[in-house]
Amino acid sequence: MRVLVVGGGGREHALAWKLSQEAEVFSAPGNPGIAQIAETFPVRADNEEGMVALCEQIAPEVVLVGPENPLLAGLGDRLRARGVSVFGPSAAAAALEGSKAWAKEQMLVAGVPTAHHQSFRDFDAAVAYAASRFDGGRQVAVKASGAALGKGVVVAQTHEEARDALEAMLVDREHGEAGATVVVEDALVGREFSLLALVSETEVRCLPVAQDYKRALDGDHGPNTGGMGSVSPVSWLTEDLVARAEREVIVPIVRHLAAQGLDYRGCLFAGLLVEDGTPYCLEYNVRFGDPETQSIVRRLGPGFAQAILDVAEGRPIGAIEVTRDAAVSVVVASGGYPGTIETGFPIDIGPMPEGVEIFHAGTASLDGCLVTAGGRVFAVSAVGSTVADARERAYAGGAQVGFAGAWCRRDIGACTKGQSASRQTD
Ligand SMILES: Nc1ncnc2c1ncn2[C@@H]1O[C@H](COP(=O)(O)OP(=O)(O)O)[C@@H](O)[C@H]1O
Ligand SMILES: [Mg+2]
Incomplete structure:
Protein backbone atom coordinates (compact mmCIF):
# COMPACT_ATOMS: atom_id res chain seq x y z
CA MET A 1 0.00 0.00 0.00
CA ARG A 2 1.26 3.48 -0.90
CA VAL A 3 0.26 6.24 1.52
CA LEU A 4 0.92 9.97 1.20
CA VAL A 5 1.00 11.78 4.55
CA VAL A 6 0.33 15.51 4.16
CA GLY A 7 1.97 17.71 6.79
CA GLY A 8 5.27 17.99 8.61
CA GLY A 9 4.80 18.08 12.37
CA GLY A 10 5.12 15.63 15.24
CA ARG A 11 1.66 14.22 14.58
CA GLU A 12 2.55 13.46 10.98
CA HIS A 13 5.85 11.85 12.00
CA ALA A 14 3.99 9.61 14.45
CA LEU A 15 1.41 8.65 11.81
CA ALA A 16 4.09 8.04 9.17
CA TRP A 17 6.06 5.93 11.65
CA LYS A 18 3.05 3.74 12.39
CA LEU A 19 2.02 3.47 8.74
CA SER A 20 5.56 2.61 7.65
CA GLN A 21 5.26 -0.69 9.55
CA GLU A 22 2.61 -1.80 7.04
CA ALA A 23 2.86 0.46 4.00
CA GLU A 24 5.16 2.42 1.75
CA VAL A 25 4.98 5.98 3.02
CA PHE A 26 5.49 9.27 1.18
CA SER A 27 5.17 12.66 2.82
CA ALA A 28 4.84 16.30 1.82
CA PRO A 29 6.45 18.38 3.09
CA GLY A 30 7.49 15.96 5.87
CA ASN A 31 10.40 16.78 8.18
CA PRO A 32 13.89 15.37 8.85
CA GLY A 33 12.46 12.65 11.11
CA ILE A 34 9.88 11.59 8.53
CA ALA A 35 12.60 11.62 5.87
CA GLN A 36 14.28 8.71 7.70
CA ILE A 37 11.27 6.45 7.09
CA ALA A 38 9.60 7.88 3.99
CA GLU A 39 10.33 9.66 0.76
CA THR A 40 9.56 13.34 1.28
CA PHE A 41 8.63 16.04 -1.24
CA PRO A 42 8.99 19.80 -0.73
CA VAL A 43 5.30 20.60 -1.28
CA ARG A 44 3.64 22.64 1.45
CA ALA A 45 0.45 21.29 3.01
CA ASP A 46 -1.47 24.39 1.86
CA ASN A 47 -0.30 24.11 -1.75
CA GLU A 48 -3.36 22.46 -3.36
CA GLU A 49 -2.03 22.61 -6.91
CA GLY A 50 1.23 21.08 -5.72
CA MET A 51 -0.57 18.25 -3.90
CA VAL A 52 -2.70 17.46 -6.96
CA ALA A 53 0.44 17.25 -9.10
CA LEU A 54 2.25 15.15 -6.49
CA CYS A 55 -0.65 12.67 -6.39
CA GLU A 56 -0.43 12.33 -10.16
CA GLN A 57 3.30 11.70 -9.84
CA ILE A 58 3.32 9.09 -7.07
CA ALA A 59 -0.20 7.64 -7.40
CA PRO A 60 -0.83 6.88 -3.71
CA GLU A 61 -3.67 4.52 -2.80
CA VAL A 62 -4.59 6.86 0.02
CA VAL A 63 -3.71 10.40 1.09
CA LEU A 64 -3.85 11.11 4.83
CA VAL A 65 -4.20 14.83 5.55
CA GLY A 66 -2.65 15.63 8.95
CA PRO A 67 -3.39 19.32 9.71
CA GLU A 68 -6.79 21.01 9.75
CA ASN A 69 -6.08 24.01 7.53
CA PRO A 70 -5.83 22.12 4.22
CA LEU A 71 -9.05 20.27 5.12
CA LEU A 72 -10.84 23.53 5.92
CA ALA A 73 -9.62 24.91 2.60
CA GLY A 74 -11.02 21.91 0.71
CA LEU A 75 -7.98 19.75 -0.10
CA GLY A 76 -10.05 16.63 0.60
CA ASP A 77 -12.74 17.65 -1.90
CA ARG A 78 -10.18 18.71 -4.47
CA LEU A 79 -8.31 15.39 -4.41
CA ARG A 80 -11.48 13.27 -4.23
CA ALA A 81 -12.78 15.06 -7.32
CA ARG A 82 -9.69 13.67 -9.06
CA GLY A 83 -10.46 10.14 -7.94
CA VAL A 84 -7.91 10.06 -5.11
CA SER A 85 -8.92 8.26 -1.86
CA VAL A 86 -8.52 10.75 0.97
CA PHE A 87 -8.45 10.25 4.73
CA GLY A 88 -9.87 13.59 5.89
CA PRO A 89 -13.35 15.14 5.67
CA SER A 90 -14.78 17.52 3.09
CA ALA A 91 -14.55 21.24 3.74
CA ALA A 92 -18.27 21.27 4.55
CA ALA A 93 -17.86 18.65 7.31
CA ALA A 94 -14.57 20.20 8.47
CA ALA A 95 -16.63 23.25 9.55
CA LEU A 96 -17.13 21.21 12.72
CA GLU A 97 -13.66 22.49 13.60
CA GLY A 98 -13.59 25.64 11.46
CA SER A 99 -16.67 27.22 13.02
CA LYS A 100 -17.26 26.69 16.72
CA ALA A 101 -20.63 28.48 16.36
CA TRP A 102 -21.80 26.02 13.69
CA ALA A 103 -20.40 23.09 15.66
CA LYS A 104 -22.40 24.12 18.74
CA GLU A 105 -25.59 24.27 16.65
CA GLN A 106 -24.93 20.77 15.35
CA MET A 107 -24.27 19.49 18.88
CA LEU A 108 -27.61 20.88 20.03
CA VAL A 109 -29.56 19.34 17.16
CA ALA A 110 -27.75 16.01 17.56
CA GLY A 111 -28.38 15.98 21.33
CA VAL A 112 -24.70 15.98 22.29
CA PRO A 113 -24.09 17.07 25.91
CA THR A 114 -22.29 20.42 25.78
CA ALA A 115 -22.14 23.65 27.78
CA HIS A 116 -25.08 26.06 27.51
CA HIS A 117 -24.15 28.79 25.01
CA GLN A 118 -25.07 31.58 22.62
CA SER A 119 -23.21 32.96 19.60
CA PHE A 120 -22.75 36.66 18.89
CA ARG A 121 -21.42 39.11 16.34
CA THR A 181 -18.32 35.64 15.64
CA VAL A 182 -17.85 34.49 19.22
CA VAL A 183 -19.37 31.69 21.24
CA VAL A 184 -20.05 32.53 24.88
CA GLU A 185 -20.59 29.35 26.86
CA ASP A 186 -20.89 28.37 30.50
CA ALA A 187 -17.59 27.34 32.02
CA LEU A 188 -17.63 23.72 33.16
CA VAL A 189 -15.47 22.39 35.96
CA GLY A 190 -13.70 19.06 35.76
CA ARG A 191 -11.00 17.08 34.02
CA GLU A 192 -10.41 16.87 30.30
CA PHE A 193 -9.56 14.06 27.94
CA SER A 194 -9.48 13.45 24.19
CA LEU A 195 -11.36 10.74 22.35
CA LEU A 196 -10.31 10.14 18.73
CA ALA A 197 -12.35 8.01 16.38
CA LEU A 198 -11.85 6.77 12.86
CA VAL A 199 -15.05 7.55 10.98
CA SER A 200 -15.99 5.85 7.72
CA GLU A 201 -19.28 7.52 6.81
CA THR A 202 -21.57 6.18 9.54
CA GLU A 203 -19.17 3.64 11.02
CA VAL A 204 -17.10 4.62 14.04
CA ARG A 205 -14.01 3.00 15.55
CA CYS A 206 -12.63 4.73 18.63
CA LEU A 207 -8.90 4.72 19.29
CA PRO A 208 -7.40 4.47 22.80
CA VAL A 209 -8.22 7.56 24.88
CA ALA A 210 -5.54 10.12 25.63
CA GLN A 211 -4.95 13.25 27.65
CA ASP A 212 -2.81 16.15 26.55
CA TYR A 213 -1.05 18.81 28.60
CA LYS A 214 -1.71 22.23 27.13
CA ARG A 215 -0.11 24.54 29.71
CA ALA A 216 3.58 25.32 29.59
CA LEU A 217 4.47 24.72 33.24
CA ASP A 218 4.22 21.83 35.69
CA GLY A 219 0.94 21.49 37.54
CA ASP A 220 -0.97 23.03 34.60
CA HIS A 221 0.31 26.54 35.19
CA GLY A 222 1.62 29.15 32.76
CA PRO A 223 0.55 30.03 29.24
CA ASN A 224 -1.17 27.73 26.76
CA THR A 225 0.98 25.92 24.21
CA GLY A 226 0.44 23.63 21.27
CA GLY A 227 0.74 20.78 23.80
CA MET A 228 3.66 19.79 26.04
CA GLY A 229 2.96 16.07 26.20
CA SER A 230 0.37 13.33 26.26
CA VAL A 231 -0.51 10.08 27.96
CA SER A 232 -2.62 7.07 27.03
CA PRO A 233 -4.58 5.52 28.72
CA VAL A 234 -5.98 8.08 31.16
CA SER A 235 -5.88 6.57 34.61
CA TRP A 236 -8.78 8.50 36.16
CA LEU A 237 -11.25 7.54 33.41
CA THR A 238 -13.58 4.58 33.76
CA GLU A 239 -14.61 2.33 30.89
CA ASP A 240 -18.14 3.50 31.40
CA LEU A 241 -17.22 7.18 30.87
CA VAL A 242 -15.35 6.39 27.67
CA ALA A 243 -18.27 4.30 26.39
CA ARG A 244 -20.63 7.16 27.20
CA ALA A 245 -18.42 9.64 25.37
CA GLU A 246 -18.49 7.40 22.29
CA ARG A 247 -22.25 6.87 22.53
CA GLU A 248 -23.27 10.44 23.39
CA VAL A 249 -20.62 12.65 21.77
CA ILE A 250 -19.10 10.80 18.78
CA VAL A 251 -21.89 8.61 17.38
CA PRO A 252 -24.76 11.16 17.34
CA ILE A 253 -22.76 13.85 15.55
CA VAL A 254 -21.58 11.39 12.90
CA ARG A 255 -25.17 10.25 12.29
CA HIS A 256 -26.37 13.83 12.24
CA LEU A 257 -23.75 14.89 9.67
CA ALA A 258 -24.55 11.87 7.50
CA ALA A 259 -28.28 12.68 7.67
CA GLN A 260 -27.42 16.09 6.20
CA GLY A 261 -25.49 14.49 3.38
CA LEU A 262 -22.10 15.33 4.90
CA ASP A 263 -20.27 12.04 4.66
CA TYR A 264 -17.34 12.00 7.01
CA ARG A 265 -14.20 10.08 6.17
CA GLY A 266 -11.33 10.71 8.54
CA CYS A 267 -10.49 11.17 12.19
CA LEU A 268 -13.02 12.85 14.44
CA PHE A 269 -11.53 14.20 17.65
CA ALA A 270 -13.71 15.15 20.61
CA GLY A 271 -12.29 17.36 23.35
CA LEU A 272 -14.24 16.35 26.47
CA LEU A 273 -14.62 17.60 30.00
CA VAL A 274 -16.10 15.43 32.74
CA GLU A 275 -18.26 17.43 35.16
CA ASP A 276 -20.24 15.58 37.84
CA GLY A 277 -19.74 12.29 36.06
CA THR A 278 -21.00 13.48 32.66
CA PRO A 279 -18.67 13.81 29.66
CA TYR A 280 -19.42 17.13 27.93
CA CYS A 281 -18.14 18.00 24.47
CA LEU A 282 -15.97 21.16 24.52
CA GLU A 283 -15.11 20.97 20.84
CA TYR A 284 -14.61 18.76 17.82
CA ASN A 285 -11.50 18.67 15.69
CA VAL A 286 -11.53 17.06 12.27
CA ARG A 287 -8.08 15.48 12.35
CA PHE A 288 -5.72 13.62 14.67
CA GLY A 289 -4.62 15.55 17.77
CA ASP A 290 -1.07 16.72 18.35
CA PRO A 291 0.49 15.52 20.68
CA GLU A 292 -2.18 12.89 21.54
CA THR A 293 -1.37 10.95 18.37
CA GLN A 294 2.26 10.54 19.39
CA SER A 295 1.08 8.41 22.33
CA ILE A 296 -1.92 6.74 20.69
CA VAL A 297 -0.04 5.22 17.74
CA ARG A 298 2.46 3.66 20.13
CA ARG A 299 -0.34 1.52 21.55
CA LEU A 300 -1.61 0.23 18.20
CA GLY A 301 -0.73 -3.10 16.68
CA PRO A 302 -1.35 -4.31 13.13
CA GLY A 303 -4.29 -3.07 11.07
CA PHE A 304 -3.80 0.69 11.18
CA ALA A 305 -2.76 1.22 7.55
CA GLN A 306 -5.63 -0.93 6.30
CA ALA A 307 -8.06 0.94 8.53
CA ILE A 308 -6.87 4.29 7.12
CA LEU A 309 -7.49 3.00 3.59
CA ASP A 310 -10.89 1.57 4.59
CA VAL A 311 -11.95 4.96 5.96
CA ALA A 312 -10.73 6.82 2.87
CA GLU A 313 -12.79 4.47 0.70
CA GLY A 314 -15.87 4.65 2.92
CA ARG A 315 -15.82 0.93 3.71
CA PRO A 316 -16.32 -0.88 7.02
CA ILE A 317 -13.19 -0.29 9.11
CA GLY A 318 -10.91 -3.27 9.65
CA ALA A 319 -9.83 -4.25 13.14
CA ILE A 320 -6.82 -2.57 14.77
CA GLU A 321 -5.08 -4.31 17.62
CA VAL A 322 -4.34 -2.32 20.77
CA THR A 323 -1.13 -3.94 21.96
CA ARG A 324 0.73 -1.87 24.50
CA ASP A 325 -0.36 -1.09 27.99
CA ALA A 326 0.63 2.54 28.23
CA ALA A 327 2.37 5.34 26.35
CA VAL A 328 3.76 8.68 27.48
CA SER A 329 5.07 11.39 25.13
CA VAL A 330 7.11 14.31 26.43
CA VAL A 331 7.63 17.38 24.26
CA VAL A 332 11.12 18.87 24.24
CA ALA A 333 10.80 22.58 23.45
CA SER A 334 13.04 25.51 22.53
CA GLY A 335 13.99 28.06 25.19
CA GLY A 336 11.38 30.79 25.44
CA TYR A 337 8.51 28.73 23.95
CA PRO A 338 5.58 29.54 23.74
CA GLY A 339 6.94 33.10 23.58
CA THR A 340 9.79 34.30 21.39
CA ILE A 341 12.31 31.61 20.48
CA GLU A 342 15.58 31.37 18.60
CA THR A 343 16.17 28.56 16.12
CA GLY A 344 19.14 27.02 14.33
CA PHE A 345 20.77 25.35 17.36
CA PRO A 346 22.57 22.07 16.57
CA ILE A 347 20.89 18.98 18.05
CA ASP A 348 22.60 15.95 19.62
CA ILE A 349 20.65 12.71 19.95
CA GLY A 350 22.15 9.93 22.05
CA PRO A 351 21.11 6.26 22.18
CA MET A 352 17.46 5.79 23.11
CA PRO A 353 16.29 3.38 25.84
CA GLU A 354 14.18 0.42 24.77
CA GLY A 355 10.59 1.31 23.92
CA VAL A 356 11.36 4.93 23.04
CA GLU A 357 10.77 6.66 19.69
CA ILE A 358 11.44 10.27 18.98
CA PHE A 359 9.07 12.16 16.74
CA HIS A 360 10.34 15.34 15.09
CA ALA A 361 8.22 18.50 15.10
CA GLY A 362 10.43 21.59 14.84
CA THR A 363 13.67 20.37 13.29
CA ALA A 364 15.50 21.13 10.05
CA SER A 365 18.45 19.73 8.20
CA LEU A 366 21.19 22.31 7.62
CA ASP A 367 24.27 21.22 5.66
CA GLY A 368 23.66 17.65 6.79
CA CYS A 369 23.35 18.74 10.43
CA LEU A 370 20.12 18.52 12.46
CA VAL A 371 19.13 21.90 13.95
CA THR A 372 16.16 23.34 15.82
CA ALA A 373 13.53 25.03 13.67
CA GLY A 374 10.47 25.57 15.88
CA GLY A 375 9.04 25.95 19.36
CA ARG A 376 8.19 22.33 19.94
CA VAL A 377 11.19 20.42 18.65
CA PHE A 378 10.50 16.74 19.46
CA ALA A 379 8.10 14.46 21.22
CA VAL A 380 9.94 11.69 23.04
CA SER A 381 7.44 8.85 23.11
CA ALA A 382 7.75 5.75 25.26
CA VAL A 383 5.70 2.62 25.86
CA GLY A 384 5.70 0.54 29.01
CA SER A 385 3.67 -1.93 31.00
CA THR A 386 2.28 0.93 33.12
CA VAL A 387 2.05 4.70 32.72
CA ALA A 388 4.77 5.03 35.39
CA ASP A 389 7.06 2.69 33.44
CA ALA A 390 6.43 4.54 30.16
CA ARG A 391 6.93 7.86 31.88
CA GLU A 392 10.30 6.82 33.28
CA ARG A 393 11.48 5.69 29.85
CA ALA A 394 10.20 8.85 28.15
CA TYR A 395 12.20 11.05 30.52
CA ALA A 396 15.26 8.82 30.17
CA GLY A 397 14.91 9.26 26.38
CA GLY A 398 14.43 13.00 26.77
CA ALA A 399 17.73 13.19 28.62
CA GLN A 400 19.43 11.86 25.45
CA VAL A 401 18.23 14.83 23.39
CA GLY A 402 20.33 17.95 23.68
CA PHE A 403 20.36 21.44 22.18
CA ALA A 404 20.90 24.92 23.60
CA GLY A 405 17.86 25.99 25.64
CA ALA A 406 16.05 22.60 25.54
CA TRP A 407 13.40 22.11 28.23
CA CYS A 408 10.33 20.03 28.95
CA ARG A 409 7.53 19.77 31.50
CA ARG A 410 8.54 17.37 34.26
CA ASP A 411 5.08 16.06 35.17
CA ILE A 412 3.78 14.46 31.98
CA GLY A 413 2.03 11.22 32.93
CA ALA A 414 2.62 11.81 36.64
CA CYS A 415 -0.11 10.43 38.85
CA THR A 416 -2.05 13.43 40.14
CA LYS A 417 -4.44 13.45 43.07
CA GLY A 418 -7.31 11.02 42.61
CA GLN A 419 -5.90 9.43 39.48
CA SER A 420 -4.84 6.23 41.14
CA ALA A 421 -8.26 5.72 42.69
CA SER A 422 -10.06 4.59 39.56
CA ARG A 423 -9.43 1.72 37.26
CA GLN A 424 -7.26 2.17 34.17
CA THR A 425 -9.12 1.80 30.95
CA ASP A 426 -9.14 2.65 27.29
N1 LIG B 1 -16.98 25.43 28.54
C1 LIG B 1 -15.74 25.37 29.05
N2 LIG B 1 -15.56 25.25 30.37
C2 LIG B 1 -14.33 25.18 30.91
N3 LIG B 1 -13.18 25.22 30.20
C3 LIG B 1 -13.31 25.34 28.86
C4 LIG B 1 -14.58 25.42 28.22
N4 LIG B 1 -14.38 25.51 26.90
C5 LIG B 1 -13.04 25.51 26.72
N5 LIG B 1 -12.38 25.40 27.89
C6 LIG B 1 -10.91 25.35 28.10
O1 LIG B 1 -10.26 25.97 27.00
C7 LIG B 1 -9.48 25.01 26.27
C8 LIG B 1 -9.58 25.31 24.78
O2 LIG B 1 -10.93 25.25 24.36
P1 LIG B 1 -11.37 24.42 23.08
O3 LIG B 1 -12.84 24.52 22.95
O4 LIG B 1 -10.78 23.07 23.16
O5 LIG B 1 -10.75 25.28 21.88
P2 LIG B 1 -9.35 25.24 21.10
O6 LIG B 1 -8.73 23.91 21.33
O7 LIG B 1 -9.77 25.47 19.71
O8 LIG B 1 -8.56 26.38 21.67
C9 LIG B 1 -10.07 23.66 26.67
O9 LIG B 1 -9.12 22.63 26.51
C10 LIG B 1 -10.46 23.91 28.11
O10 LIG B 1 -9.33 23.81 28.96
MG1 LIG C 1 -9.04 22.14 22.24
Missing part, protein backbone atom coordinates in the same frame (compact mmCIF):
# COMPACT_ATOMS: atom_id res chain seq x y z
CA ASP A 122 -22.56 42.14 18.34
CA PHE A 123 -20.35 43.26 21.24
CA ASP A 124 -23.07 44.81 23.44
CA ALA A 125 -25.36 41.82 23.12
CA ALA A 126 -22.48 39.46 23.96
CA VAL A 127 -21.51 41.50 27.04
CA ALA A 128 -25.11 41.56 28.26
CA TYR A 129 -25.43 37.79 27.81
CA ALA A 130 -22.14 37.12 29.64
CA ALA A 131 -23.31 39.40 32.48
CA SER A 132 -26.55 37.46 32.76
CA ARG A 133 -24.63 34.19 33.11
CA PHE A 134 -22.37 35.65 35.82
CA ASP A 135 -25.48 36.99 37.60
CA GLY A 136 -26.80 33.43 37.50
CA GLY A 137 -23.65 32.23 39.28
CA ARG A 138 -21.71 30.87 36.29
CA GLN A 139 -18.37 31.75 34.78
CA VAL A 140 -18.09 31.74 30.99
CA ALA A 141 -15.70 30.68 28.25
CA VAL A 142 -15.38 33.20 25.42
CA LYS A 143 -14.42 31.54 22.14
CA ALA A 144 -13.49 32.96 18.77
CA SER A 145 -15.63 30.91 16.41
CA GLY A 146 -13.08 30.52 13.62
CA ALA A 147 -9.66 28.91 13.45
CA ALA A 148 -7.47 30.89 15.88
CA LEU A 149 -4.40 28.63 16.17
CA GLY A 150 -5.51 27.31 19.55
CA LYS A 151 -5.35 30.83 21.01
CA GLY A 152 -8.99 31.83 20.64
CA VAL A 153 -10.45 30.70 23.98
CA VAL A 154 -10.54 32.70 27.23
CA VAL A 155 -12.08 31.12 30.32
CA ALA A 156 -13.17 34.25 32.18
CA GLN A 157 -13.43 34.28 35.96
CA THR A 158 -15.09 37.67 36.17
CA HIS A 159 -17.50 39.65 34.09
CA GLU A 160 -14.72 42.17 33.41
CA GLU A 161 -12.44 39.46 32.02
CA ALA A 162 -15.25 38.27 29.78
CA ARG A 163 -15.86 41.81 28.60
CA ASP A 164 -12.15 42.33 27.83
CA ALA A 165 -12.01 39.08 25.88
CA LEU A 166 -15.14 40.02 23.91
CA GLU A 167 -13.70 43.44 23.15
CA ALA A 168 -10.41 41.96 21.95
CA MET A 169 -12.24 39.53 19.66
CA LEU A 170 -15.29 41.42 18.42
CA VAL A 171 -14.05 45.03 18.46
CA ASP A 172 -10.25 44.93 18.16
CA ARG A 173 -10.37 41.85 15.93
CA GLU A 174 -7.36 40.32 17.65
CA HIS A 175 -7.95 37.09 15.70
CA GLY A 176 -9.16 38.80 12.52
CA GLU A 177 -12.23 37.24 10.89
CA ALA A 178 -11.89 34.16 13.12
CA GLY A 179 -13.14 36.33 16.00
CA ALA A 180 -15.91 38.15 14.11
